[in-house]
Amino acid sequence: ETGVTQTPRHLVMGMTNKKSLKCEQHLGHNAMYWYKQSAKKPLELMFVYNFKEQTENNSVPSRFSPECPNSSHLFLHLHTLQPEDSALYLCASSQVPGGLPRGYTFGSGTRLTVV
Amino acid sequence: TQLLEQSPQFLSIQEGENLTVYCNSSSVFSSLQWYRQEPGEGPVLLVTVVTGGEVKKLKRLTFQFGDARKDSSLHITAAQPGDTGLYLCAGAVGNAGNMLTFGGGTRLMVKP
Numbered sequence: 001e002t003g004v005t006q007t008p009r010h011l012v013m014g015m016t017n018k019k020s021l022k023c024e025q026h027l028g029h030n031a032m033y034w035y036k037q038s039a040k041k042p043l044e045l046m047f048v049y050n051f052k053e054q055t056e057n058n059s060v061p062s063r064f065s066p067e068c069p070n071s072s073h074l075f076l077h078l079h080t081l082q083p084e085d086s087a088l089y090l091c092a093s094s095q096v097p098g099g100l101p102r103g104y105t106f107g108s109g110t111r112l113t114v115v
Numbered sequence: 116t117q118l119l120e121q122s123p124q125f126l127s128i129q130e131g132e133n134l135t136v137y138c139n140s141s142s143v144f145s146s147l148q149w150y151r152q153e154p155g156e157g158p159v160l161l162v163t164v165v166t167g168g169e170v171k172k173l174k175r176l177t178f179q180f181g182d183a184r185k186d187s188s189l190h191i192t193a194a195q196p197g198d199t200g201l202y203l204c205a206g207a208v209g210n211a212g213n214m215l216t217f218g219g220g221t222r223l224m225v226k227p
Binding site for chain 1: 219
């Protein structure tokens with residue numbers, strides 16, 4: 001399998017549930033990202049991991065908790081979410097040699113609905 | 116404040132027409148990228164432009180980076196229904212240059 005794979009594709013959860021989103025990349029990239037895509041809003045960067053180390057937390061509420069056990073896997077743990085957290089959550093990876101980005105490879109996203 | 120402004124937000128045209136979408140900013144970017152996103156999928160990279168004034172062509176798509184590296188345009192010649200999608204520009208920010216900030220997108224519909 002190649003590219004960036006996200007699971008599940010769709011998720012409906014209650015506000016008291018705990019769930020996790022999974023992202024796996026088979027491209028040998030060393031940086032991984034979580035983005036949130038809401039209707040009528042630009043893609044919002046949530047977290048950045050370079051070489052498994054979190055280098056950016058873009059003021060994301062603590063009900064979102066990322067985990068990067070290795071350079072190929074990225075998780076987003078969710079708990080006590082709010083309805084306004086409903087969105088498409090996109091994972092991406094890239095190669096960082098330092099300097100110019102070579103573009104992200106995105107997964108297909110997880111469509112999250114909080115009820 | 117949105118760092119990258121895209122216009123128009125929506126565009127509906129007939130097959131065969133030409134169109135241009137714009138991506139503008141008051142900030143200078145080391146590089147700028149264009150992505151296309153189809154419903155139910157993640158964005159797919161189309162091109163990266165790096166040098167001010169650079170023009171890149173990808174079949175019927177022509178991308179231009181402004182001389183001051185603050186703006187870019189995407190021109191599509193003889194649009195086809197397969198060009199339908201959300202077009203996103205993204206500028207590189209951050210010390211490592213690997214963080215992208217995205218514009219709000221231009222949603223294009225090409226009718227047969």
